[in-house]
Amino acid sequence: MSTYQDLLAAVTDPSGREILDPATGEVVGSVHESTVAELDDAVAAARAAQPEWAGLGHAKRSEYLHRAADAVEANAEALAELLSREQGKPIKNGPNAAFEVGACAVWLRANADFPLEPEVLVDDESGRAELHYVPLGVVGAIGPWNWPMMITVWQVAASLRMGNTVVVKPSEYTPLSVLGLIHVLNQVLPADVLHVVPGGGEVGKALSEHDGVDKIMFTGSTKTGQAIMRSAADGLARLTLELGGNDAGVVLPDVDPQAIAGDLFWGAFINTGQTCAALKRLYVHEDVYDSVCEALVGVAQQMPMGNGREEQNVLGPLQNKQQYDIVAGLVEDAKQGGGRVLIGGDPEPDQPGYFYPTTLVADLPDDNPLVAQEQFGPALPIIKYSDVEDAIRMANGLDVGLGASVWGSDPDAAMAVAQRLEAGTVWINKHGAVDPRVPFGGIKSSGYGLEFGVEGLKSVAASKVISR
Known part of the structure; x- marks a missing residue:
C-alpha cells in the first residue's frame, strides 16, 4: 500500500x-x-x-x-x-x-x-x-x-x-x-x-x-x-x-418536480458538469416548467463548491483554463440572448482556481449557443416546450447522440418518447448512469x-x- x-x-x-x-x-x-x-x-x-x-x-x-x-x-x-x-x-x-x-x-x-x-x-x-x-x-x-x-x-x-x-x-x-x-x-x-x-x-x-x-x-x-x-x-x-455529447433531457408534464430534482441535478452536474454523458440541455413542459426550475435551484443551493480536499465540498473547479473560458463565454452568450439566470453565472473575479459557480439559465431559445454547443461545465440551460413533438424535435436536432433521458411518471409514455430519441443510450428517470454490464456508445458525431x-x-x- x-x-x-x-x-x-x-x-x-x-x-x-x-x-x-x-x-x-x-x-x-x-x-x-x-x-x-x-x-x-x-x-x-x-x-x-x-x-x-x-x-x-x-x-x-x-x-x-x-x-x-x-x-x-x-x-x-x-x-x-x-x-x-x-x-x-x-x-x-x-x-x-x-x-x-x-x-x-x-x-x-x-x-x-x-x-x-x-x-x-x-x-x-x-x-x-x-x-x-x-x-x-x-x-x-x-x-x-x-x-x-x-x-x-x-x-x-x-x-x-x-x-x-x-x-x-x-x-x-x-x-x-x-x-x-x-x-x-x-x-x-x-x-x-x-x-x-x-x-x-x-x-x-x-x-x-x-x-x-x-x-x-x-x-x-x-x-x-x-x-x-x-x-x-x-x-x-x-x-x-x-x-462529444450535449445530451438532452425531456421532462414530461406528469412529473413530481421535487421528486426528480436531485437526480436531474446530478445528471447535469456530476463532476462539475465535466462528463461526456452528462445532461447538458433540459427541455421542460410548460405545465411544470416553473416548478422544475424552482426545485433545481433549491438543490443547487445545497451543493457547496470548493477545494476538493475540504470535506464539505461536493463540486470542484473546472480542470483547466481553456474549459473555464468556454463555460464563461457560453453563459455570457446566454445572458446576451435573453436568458434568465436562476442561480450562478457570476464568478468571483479574484478567486484562485478555475471555479465557475453552479449556473442554471432559464427561458433560452433552442438555438442559443449554451444550448447548441456542448458546455462541458457547471451551466445548464432550461428550455420550455408546450408539445412533446417539439421537445423530441429539439432534442434530436443536433448532430450528437451519446446519451439522452426522459423524465415522467407514466412508464409507457416515457418509453414512447425514449424510443424516439436519437442516442446510443436513453435513460428513464435518471441520466448518465453507466454500468459495466451494459454496453455504452454513441451515434452521429x-x-x-x-x-x-x-x-x-x-x-x-x-x-x-x-x-x-
Whole structure:
C-alpha cells in the first residue's frame, strides 16, 4: 500500500513539465514528456509481450485482472488524493475521486468475470460452425482529463481480458493520475503487458498512426476523434470512439418536480458538469416548467463548491483554463440572448482556481449557443416546450447522440418518447448512469463502437469462424 507521497514520487520526474492543481494553482508534480522514439519502444515491447499474454487464456488473465483490482483497492486513498489534486474533483463527497478509484476496481472485476464462450452458428447434418473471439494484438488507448483513471480502466480492462497488450497515452492535463494508476496496476501485471506514454499531441498522433498498433480506443472531442480516424486510416487500425455529447433531457408534464430534482441535478452536474454523458440541455413542459426550475435551484443551493480536499465540498473547479473560458463565454452568450439566470453565472473575479459557480439559465431559445454547443461545465440551460413533438424535435436536432433521458411518471409514455430519441443510450428517470454490464456508445458525431459488457469484450477482439 502506497502513501500519497510514495505514489507521487513514483510518477514524478523532477525535470519534467509542471502540473498545477486547478483548485489552487499550486504545483502537484512534474511529468516526463515522452518522445516518439520512446513511444516506438513501448509499442515494440507490448507487441513482443502479447503472444505470451494471449497464451495464458481467459481464466489466467481474469485472475490477473482481479489482482489488479485488489491493488487499486489497497492504494485507493493515495490514488484518490492524486486524482483530486490534479483533476480538481473532491476526494470523498459526491460521485468524485474516491468514487472514480472505486469504479476502476469494479470495472476490472466485471471484465474479468464476463463469460465469453464460442457461439455456435450452425450445428446440423451439414456441419458445425463456431464464432470465436481472438486477440487483436496491441491496443492504443488515448484518454481524457475529466475521468482520467476510470476511462483508462474502461479501455484497458477489456483489452487485457481479451489477450491484447496496451499502450496508454493520457491527457496532457492529467498525466500524473494515469501514471499513478498504471504504476499500481503494473505491480501485479506481467512485464510489458501495459505501458503508459505521457506526452503531447505529437505522441498522440504517432500512436494513432503507428503500424504496430492494431486498435485505437479514444475518448474525447469529436474534432480530435476525426483527426484520429484520419491518422489511423493508412494502417487500418480498428477504432472505438467515444466523442462529444450535449445530451438532452425531456421532462414530461406528469412529473413530481421535487421528486426528480436531485437526480436531474446530478445528471447535469456530476463532476462539475465535466462528463461526456452528462445532461447538458433540459427541455421542460410548460405545465411544470416553473416548478422544475424552482426545485433545481433549491438543490443547487445545497451543493457547496470548493477545494476538493475540504470535506464539505461536493463540486470542484473546472480542470483547466481553456474549459473555464468556454463555460464563461457560453453563459455570457446566454445572458446576451435573453436568458434568465436562476442561480450562478457570476464568478468571483479574484478567486484562485478555475471555479465557475453552479449556473442554471432559464427561458433560452433552442438555438442559443449554451444550448447548441456542448458546455462541458457547471451551466445548464432550461428550455420550455408546450408539445412533446417539439421537445423530441429539439432534442434530436443536433448532430450528437451519446446519451439522452426522459423524465415522467407514466412508464409507457416515457418509453414512447425514449424510443424516439436519437442516442446510443436513453435513460428513464435518471441520466448518465453507466454500468459495466451494459454496453455504452454513441451515434452521429458522438462516435461509434461499444464499450462495457460482453459486447465491449468483442469490440477489442477479432472474430474468427471455425467450420468443420
